[in-house]
Amino acid sequence: MSNVPADLKYNKSHEWVRTLADGTVEIGITDHAQHALGDLVFVEVPEAGRVLKAGEPCAVVESVKAASDVYAPLAGEVTAGNPRLSDEPETVNTDPYGEGWLMRLRPAPGALTGAALLSAADYQKVLDAEGG
Amino acid sequence: MAFIPHTEADVAAMLATIGVARIENLFDEIPPDLRVKSLAGLPQELNEMEIGRLMTERARADGAPLTFIGAGAYEHHIPAAVWAITTRGEFYSAYTPYQAEASQGTLQLIYEFQTMIARLTGMEVANASMYDGASATAEAALMAVRANRKSKSARILVPTTLHPHYRKVAVTTAANQGLKFEELPYCTAEGVTPVASLARYDGQDITALVIQQPNFFGCLEDVDALTDWAHAHAILVIAVVNPTSLALLKPPGEWGARGADITVGEGQPLGVPLSSGGPYFGFMATRMDYVRQMPGRIVGRTLDVAGHAGFTLTLQAREQHIRRARATSNICTNQGLLVTAATIYMSLMGPQGLARTAAAAHARARELVAGLTRVPGVHLAFSSPYFHEAVLQLDRPVAPLLRSLASRGILGGLDLSGYFPELGHALLVCATETKTSADIDRYRAQLSELMQAARAA
Numbered sequence: 001m002s003n004v005p006a007d008l009k010y011n012k013s014h015e016w017v018r019t020l021a022d023g024t025v026e027i028g029i030t031d032h033a034q035h036a037l038g039d040l041v042f043v044e045v046p047e048a049g050r051v052l053k054a055g056e057p058c059a060v061v062e063s064v065k066a067a068s069d070v071y072a073p074l075a076g077e078v079t080a081g082n083p084r085l086s087d088e089p090e091t092v093n094t095d096p097y098g099e100g101w102l103m104r105l106r107p108a109p110g111a112l113t114g115a116a117l118l119s120a121a122d123y124q125k126v127l128d129a130e131g132g
Numbered sequence: 133m134a135f136i137p138h139t140e141a142d143v144a145a146m147l148a149t150i151g152v153a154r155i156e157n158l159f160d161e162i163p164p165d166l167r168v169k170s171l172a173g174l175p176q177e178l179n180e181m182e183i184g185r186l187m188t189e190r191a192r193a194d195g196a197p198l199t200f201i202g203a204g205a206y207e208h209h210i211p212a213a214v215w216a217i218t219t220r221g222e223f224y225s226a227y228t229p230y231q232a233e234a235s236q237g238t239l240q241l242i243y244e245f246q247t248m249i250a251r252l253t254g255m256e257v258a259n260a261s262m263y264d265g266a267s268a269t270a271e272a273a274l275m276a277v278r279a280n281r282k283s284k285s286a287r288i289l290v291p292t293t294l295h296p297h298y299r300k301v302a303v304t305t306a307a308n309q310g311l312k313f314e315e316l317p318y319c320t321a322e323g324v325t326p327v328a329s330l331a332r333y334d335g336q337d338i339t340a341l342v343i344q345q346p347n348f349f350g351c352l353e354d355v356d357a358l359t360d361w362a363h364a365h366a367i368l369v370i371a372v373v374n375p376t377s378l379a380l381l382k383p384p385g386e387w388g389a390r391g392a393d394i395t396v397g398e399g400q401p402l403g404v405p406l407s408s409g410g411p412y413f414g415f416m417a418t419r420m421d422y423v424r425q426m427p428g429r430i431v432g433r434t435l436d437v438a439g440h441a442g443f444t445l446t447l448q449a450r451e452q453h454i455r456r457a458r459a460t461s462n463i464c465t466n467q468g469l470l471v472t473a474a475t476i477y478m479s480l481m482g483p484q485g486l487a488r489t490a491a492a493a494h495a496r497a498r499e500l501v502a503g504l505t506r507v508p509g510v511h512l513a514f515s516s517p518y519f520h521e522a523v524l525q526l527d528r529p530v531a532p533l534l535r536s537l538a539s540r541g542i543l544g545g546l547d548l549s550g551y552f553p554e555l556g557h558a559l560l561v562c563a564t565e566t567k568t569s570a571d572i573d574r575y576r577a578q579l580s581e582l583m584q585a586a587r588a589a
Contacts, residue, residue: 047281067449
């Protein structure tokens with residue numbers, strides 16, 4: 001049974017979004033996603049300043065058995081990639097909702113409200129439907 | 133691991149297992165009208181005896197000329213053991229095995245090849261090889277665009293002194309992927325790229341700078357200053373090098389304060405005979421920081437479940453079978469047979485042997501230049517130091533002289549007038565350790581005679 005914190009937003013491709021106090025958002029991959037990938041050996045995060053469209057591939061998570069693209073859940077400008085992950089990619093496995101965040105984003109005007117993000121309950125339904 | 137073809141019984145057993153009557157049925161999904169019945173322009177098949185005779189006759193038509201052409205492919209002595217070992221059944225397959233880890237010997241050989249290339253270039257990691265030097269240069273440009281995340285322009289600075297074929301292949305391969313190749317001028321007195329000419333790019337967004345050493349003219353570029361200029365402007369450096377020269381010259385990993393970022397080159401001088409343009413092989417090496425952006429296969433050394441050392445394909449998430457359209461490259465193979473020869477060549481020569489080969493080749497080239505420039509109407513084009521090939525300028529067109537020399541069994545060099553018309557009647561000549569003083573004197577005497585006759589006419 002995957003951990004799905006109630007205070008986050010999600011999308012169907014298994015990214016989570018946390019709204020921070022300064023209006024920026026933090027993005028990562030869910031516990032379900034890290035578990036499905038297995039032990040991560042490499043994470044590539046975007047450079048600060050990169051402008052992303054919603055749905056654009058913006059990071060790569062590579063495990064011993066696969067590499068997956070991470071898609072931007074909403075449009076915005078990257079304010080930071082998690083610098084820790086270049087040396088400690090396994091942080092995504094051990095703490096996917098905390099120290100294992102991938103990037104921070106300043107949402108484009110209206111992007112946060114406009115993005116069709118899921119509540120924890122709805123994301124849980126997606127997982128249930130996938131058999132997860 | 134031996135390579136043994138399937139017997140008819142093997143094929144029948146496999147078809148029975150999957151419930152298919154004939155191999156032809158596996159292609160049923162291709163509509164009949166899309167199938168090519170016969171290939172126009174291809175002659176009838178020949179059996180081994182017939183093809184052997186045809187090829188012998190063609191080879192005889194080439195003769196056994198004395199060659200002074202370099203320009204990217206170099207005639208070196210190849211110890212007899214190199215191809216005697218390479219053509220053993222255990223090695224004699226030109227392809228990467230599909231069940232790679234079942235062929236531990238092949239993987240060990242590739243691993244040793246990678247190690248040798250990394251040491252020769254002074255880089256941290258090398259791949260299992262590329263198709264040739266030109267396509268490796270194109271792949272290096274594409275890789276630089278992925279690796280230089282500070283640059284958004286995909287602009288690649290390419291000196292005019294880069295091999296013209298390499299530039300053409302790079303443009304063909306990468307221009308449609310959004311890369312913009314911009315030519316840097318060279319100094320016609322020195323035959324190298326003036327570092328000062330780069331100042332006009334200060335402050336611009338440039339992704340990478342290509343530096344060929346020695347350059348197409350055989351001249352030695354100021355690689356330290358070029359590399360440091362590039363790095364000061366957050367530009368990656370792509371080194372294009374002749375592997376033989378690295379036994380004497382500073383390896384790209386030591387260029388400037390930080391070394392080149394990506395190193396590629398043509399591997400043919402390492403034990404591969406001249407062969408009408410190929411097949412040859414390319415090599416590529418880089419920093420560990422950029423290894424995930426490198427194309428091609430990479431073999432790693434590891435421990436198996438029982439703790440024994442073994443070899444495995446590694447970092448495969450870069451490749452097509454995992455990343456699909458977002459793979460680093462469409463190359464998913466290596467030049468296995470030629471890499472086998474090169475690895476055996478390097479192991480037989482050792483660092484000292486390669487250095488002696490390079491020094492002997494260069495000594496012959498100096499002797500050649502000294503001899504030919506004694507001929508009235510011939511002079512050395514550039515003042516820069518060179519490595520085992522150089523550009524001469526003549527007082528009359530080069531092509532008729534080369535034709536006459538060829539009829540006398542001498543391939544006198546490459547006519548540059550089509551590539552570099554601004555150099556006038558320019559001829560690129562090369563000598564390696566395979567040439568003797570008598571060979572060089574024969575060329576000098578024939579050229580002198582031909583030029584004298586042309587002047588009298």
